[in-house]
Amino acid sequence: MRDYKFCLDFKVRDYECDMEGIVNNATYMNYLEHARHEFFHTLGIDFAEMTNRGVFMVVTKAELEYKASLKSGDVFKVCVDVERESKLRIAFIQDIYRSDGKLVLKGRVTGTAVNSKGRPELPAELEQAFGI
Amino acid sequence: MRDYKFCLDFKVRDYECDMEGIVNNATYMNYLEHARHEFFHTLGIDFAEMTNRGVFMVVTKAELEYKASLKSGDVFKVCVDVERESKLRIAFIQDIYRSDGKLVLKGRVTGTAVNSKGRPELPAELEQAFGI
Amino acid sequence: MRDYKFCLDFKVRDYECDMEGIVNNATYMNYLEHARHEFFHTLGIDFAEMTNRGVFMVVTKAELEYKASLKSGDVFKVCVDVERESKLRIAFIQDIYRSDGKLVLKGRVTGTAVNSKGRPELPAELEQAFGI
Amino acid sequence: MRDYKFCLDFKVRDYECDMEGIVNNATYMNYLEHARHEFFHTLGIDFAEMTNRGVFMVVTKAELEYKASLKSGDVFKVCVDVERESKLRIAFIQDIYRSDGKLVLKGRVTGTAVNSKGRPELPAELEQAFGI
Numbered sequence: 001m002r003d004y005k006f007c008l009d010f011k012v013r014d015y016e017c018d019m020e021g022i023v024n025n026a027t028y029m030n031y032l033e034h035a036r037h038e039f040f041h042t043l044g045i046d047f048a049e050m051t052n053r054g055v056f057m058v059v060t061k062a063e064l065e066y067k068a069s070l071k072s073g074d075v076f077k078v079c080v081d082v083e084r085e086s087k088l089r090i091a092f093i094q095d096i097y098r099s100d101g102k103l104v105l106k107g108r109v110t111g112t113a114v115n116s117k118g119r120p121e122l123p124a125e126l127e128q129a130f131g132i
Numbered sequence: 133m134r135d136y137k138f139c140l141d142f143k144v145r146d147y148e149c150d151m152e153g154i155v156n157n158a159t160y161m162n163y164l165e166h167a168r169h170e171f172f173h174t175l176g177i178d179f180a181e182m183t184n185r186g187v188f189m190v191v192t193k194a195e196l197e198y199k200a201s202l203k204s205g206d207v208f209k210v211c212v213d214v215e216r217e218s219k220l221r222i223a224f225i226q227d228i229y230r231s232d233g234k235l236v237l238k239g240r241v242t243g244t245a246v247n248s249k250g251r252p253e254l255p256a257e258l259e260q261a262f263g264i
Numbered sequence: 265m266r267d268y269k270f271c272l273d274f275k276v277r278d279y280e281c282d283m284e285g286i287v288n289n290a291t292y293m294n295y296l297e298h299a300r301h302e303f304f305h306t307l308g309i310d311f312a313e314m315t316n317r318g319v320f321m322v323v324t325k326a327e328l329e330y331k332a333s334l335k336s337g338d339v340f341k342v343c344v345d346v347e348r349e350s351k352l353r354i355a356f357i358q359d360i361y362r363s364d365g366k367l368v369l370k371g372r373v374t375g376t377a378v379n380s381k382g383r384p385e386l387p388a389e390l391e392q393a394f395g396i
Numbered sequence: 397m398r399d400y401k402f403c404l405d406f407k408v409r410d411y412e413c414d415m416e417g418i419v420n421n422a423t424y425m426n427y428l429e430h431a432r433h434e435f436f437h438t439l440g441i442d443f444a445e446m447t448n449r450g451v452f453m454v455v456t457k458a459e460l461e462y463k464a465s466l467k468s469g470d471v472f473k474v475c476v477d478v479e480r481e482s483k484l485r486i487a488f489i490q491d492i493y494r495s496d497g498k499l500v501l502k503g504r505v506t507g508t509a510v511n512s513k514g515r516p517e518l519p520a521e522l523e524q525a526f527g528i
Contacts, residue, residue, distance in 0.1 A: 013426065013429075013430040013433075014282065014283065014429065014430065014433050014443055014444065015282060015288050015290060015426045015429050015430065017282060017283045017444075018278065018279060018281060018282065018283070019180060019183050019278065019281045019282070019283065019284075019285045019336065020183050020188050020190075020283075021283045021444065021447075021448075022190075024165075024279050025161060025165065025190075025191040025194065026158050026159070026161030026162045026165065026279060027158070029157060029158030029161055030158045030409065030411045033156075033157070033158065033409075033410065033411050034409040034410065034411065037409075037410050041469075046468075046469070047410055047468065048151060048410065048413075048417065048467070048468035048469065051151050051152050051417075052417075056152050056154075058152075058154075058157075058198070058201070059157040059198055060197070060198050061195075061196065061197050061198065062157065062194070062195075062196045062198075063193075063194070063195050063196075064193065064194045064195075065192070065193050066190070066191055066192050066193065066194075069190070071444070072283065072442075072443065072444035073437075073442070073444065145294065145297075145298040145301075146297065146298065146301050146311055146312065146414065146415065147294045147297050147298065147414060147420050147422060149312075149414060149415045150410065150411060150413060150414065150415070151410065151413045151414070151415065151416075151417045151468065152415075153312065153315075153316075153415045156411050158411060162277070162279050165277075165278065165279050166277040166278065166279065169277075169278050173337075178336075178337070179278055179336065180278065180281075180285065180335070180336035180337065183285075184285075203312070204310075204311065204312035204415065205305075205310070205312065283444060283447050284447050284452050284454075286452075286454075288429075289425060289429070289454075289455040289458065290422050290423070290425030290426045290429065291422070293421060293422030293425055294422045297420075297421065297422065312415060315415050315416050320416050320418075322416075322418075322421075322462070322465070323421040323462055324461070324462050325459075325460065325461050325462065326421065326458070326459070326460045326462075327457075327458070327459050327460075328457065328458045328459075329456070329457050330454070330455055330456050330457065330458075333454070
């Protein structure tokens with residue numbers, strides 16, 4: 001397991017499982033979002049407050065490799081690291097590990113922010129918070 | 133707009149939108165899954181029936197490029213094409229277009245099937261159905 | 265089947281089913297909301313536009329009787345009728361019928377609107393639209 | 397705050413909020429289900445294991461009174477008590493409290509179990525576990 005800036009503990013909730021008895025593939029995107037937003041909080045960034053101010057953080061790309069399935073009762077952690085991808089884009093490396101250390105998902109979610117005119121613009125506060 | 137094997141019409145449901153007033157990024161995975169399963173039905177493949185028989189179709193990779201946001205009231209279509217990626221893997225090219233023709237999302241979802249022993253195995257019926 | 269002001273057709277999406285292979289009980293609330301909002305549209309009321317103006321329509325009570333389960337592939341309709349419940353509250357009678365006529369769910373969802381000061385206040389436009 | 401048999405701590409996840417910036421009304425059903433299933437675990441009942449054995453626990457009625465809204469960042473607990481409602485039905489009293497003690501939701505969810513023939517039948521193990 002590599003180094004990450006932040007990890008958050010979760011437990012599977014049964015309503016997140018589909019008829020195959022495993023967590024539905026879309027639900028992992030929920031997990032990744034929640035871990036990112038909690039990571040933001042540790043840096044003093046409040047997603048809801050930014051949204052209220054008209055600064056919209058949006059996902060521009062998501063690449064997910066599903067390595068194993070989570071199922072009812074599983075405990076896991078979602079880890080986050082961050083990289084500058086370009087002038088306007090930040091990439092979040094987000095990997096999910098089951099409590100026994102098994103790698104469940106390797107993810108890379110790229111995002112930007114959109115200003116009140118609908119144009120991509122990375123606010124200085126984000127650059128500073130992420131240190132990138 | 134390229135050729136696809138199948139397209140399905142949708143309309144945004146308000147509960148799919150998050151506090152930014154746009155469809156949450158995880159919801160697109162729901163749209164893609166529903167379009168795939170409806171595509172399967174046109175080929176005589178019933179996801180629920182296969183699951184009951186112990187043949188689990190699973191997603192192994194998802195690559196999504198978010199090009200524009202959907203919001204309340206938007207009508208859109210999710211299109212599907214299919215490619216053989218390897219002996220065990222099938223790739224679904226899945227793009228989303230808003231009713232005005234705007235490309236909303238470019239997706240590539242790769243999947244396989246897992247047999248009753250938990251090993252990847254692509255049933256002949258899937259190979260035949262997809263013609264790949 | 266009694267008279268309703270509005271009915272909307274749906275088809276179960278597989279991601280809405282949980283490990284029991286039937287639509288998860290929370291998902292019915294999504295169906296009911298979507299049917300209400302589409303009903304509102306037929307009356308000239310746009311939920312998103314009202315939200316943007318700071319008029320928040322909120323649910324204050326939901327009573328749901330689950331009569332039968334929906335499962336993969338099922339086609340159904342969600343019907344809506346409306347009643348004035350009190351000075352500040354509107355009740356939506358919302359029943360779900362499977363395509364074979366089977367009653368799936370009997371619901372009653374009560375709501376009000378909250379003004380910019382966070383106080384319940386039913387705008388005249390709602391009273392007029394619903395004719396109640 | 398009355399006595400409950402079980403309470404579980406939660407924190408709002410941003411994807412659970414809708415365009416009004418508050419937790420969507422359907423999401424409370426997810427919270428209630430997760431709290432029930434975790435309560436079951438403390439009694440030695442595993443929902444997934446019962447489902448695999450063909451014993452389906454299903455909700456027959458849900459009555460929810462929404463008293464206040466949860467929003468981004470809110471911490472809350474979902475409490476559970478249990479009552480025998482009839483020979484075949486168990487009622488779960490489920491109330492949600494925000495971390496400042498504010499009552500957010502009063503709920504009563506009634507359920508039964510369905511045997512392999514699709515008939516309601518409350519297994520002795522459930523009666524014993526709940527002590528009712």
